[in-house]
Structures are given as structure tokens and as C-alpha cells.
Amino acid sequence: MLLLFFCVVVASGASMQEALDATKILAQDCRLNGTAFRLGAVLREILEKFLPDDAHIRCNGRVCVAVTQILWRPRGVLVDQFDSEDLINAVFTSSFIPGYLAPIPATVFRNRLCIDGGLTLFMPPTSAAQTVRICAFPASRLGLQGIGISPDCNIENRATPRQLFNWTLEPAEDDILDKIFEQGYADAAVCVGSGEPGRGLSSR
Secondary structure (H helix, E strand, O other), X not given: OHHHHHHHHHXXXXXXXXXXXXXXXXXXXXXXXXXXXXXHHHHHHHHHHHOOOOHHHHHOOOOOEEEXXXXXXXXXXXXXXXXXXXXXXXXXXXXXXXXXXXXXXXXXXXXXXXXXXXXXXXXXXXXXXEEEEEOOOOHXXXXXXXXXXXXXXXXXXXXXXXXXHHHHHOOOOHHHHXXXXXXXXXXXXXXXXXXXXXXXXXXX
């Protein structure tokens, strides 16, 4: 969820530091008031505060969000065109783990019952000539192939998978978030070096 949150904030014109600051505000709220059943409301509030009015225009064609429509059978849908309300709803829906983001089994997106896009599109495809896949957990531990950016890129002084999972339930303190941010930057540098044009990003 935080990878998508970060992506949308940056694509909307914020700097990496501003995106990190927004992440810290979200994390602090969850540390103080809890995460389960209310993370979705906090996520929506932070996005409404930080995103500019034209965020949906800035993200059109640049951010691709996966959601899972659950009726009548689960079907993955990719969304890369948004209107003013759609963008935040898309981020919320793409991160919607039943009973975690909110105390309801599903959410409504574009008049359809939907949940987290990871159920059907764990690593969403992109239209770029080359896609760099990102995983916040060690890809080798999960048996995932073709992951470009993950903690496997720099294995020294990393959090354990259990610690990473625990931080999804209760966000880490700001100093740890700073370290994770720096490590993620280093992981990306290993993968893409100085950067190449024509690459898309797919995260989970």
C-alpha cells in the first residue's frame, strides 16, 4: 500500500522528501490510534490533504492501479485514467484488504464491489517497454522471480521478513522509516543505476 501511496504522491508533483513526510504523518496517526479497521480512512485523509487539485490529471497515464472486481467471479482490472475523486478511490480500493482497511468485506469502485488488486494482479503489467518490478519483502524468500527492486539488492543490515510484516500492522518509528527509505533508494540504484528511459514500475 505504501509503495502505491508514495508513487501517487510523487507523480502528483511532490518531491521524494515530501512523499516521505506524508508517509510519516500517516504512520504517526496509525501508531497513536491504531491501524486495523481505520487505515483506509487515514489513507484517504492524508491523500486529500497532500494531493493537489489536479492530481488526477498529473497521474493520468503515469500511474496504473490494479483492483479486483469480485462479482460474479474475481477479475483484475487496471486503471490508469482518473477523475478528481477517482484517483483517491482507486488507491483506496487497490489497497483494500477486507477487514483491514475498514470493517467491511469490500468497497465500491466505479459502481462495482472491489477489493485489493493483488488478489488477481499481484504484479500488475505496464505498457512500458521494460517493467521494473518492486517488492517490499525479500523476493527470494517468497519465491518470486523477475523482481528488480527488493531487499535482496542489498542484504546487509536489513530488517527480517517478520519485522517487515509487523510494520504493516503497526508502522515503524520515524527513524526506522528514514532507514527504510534510504535502503529503498540504494536498492533502486543497484537495479537501475542512473536510470533508463522507457521503464515502468510495478509494485506489491
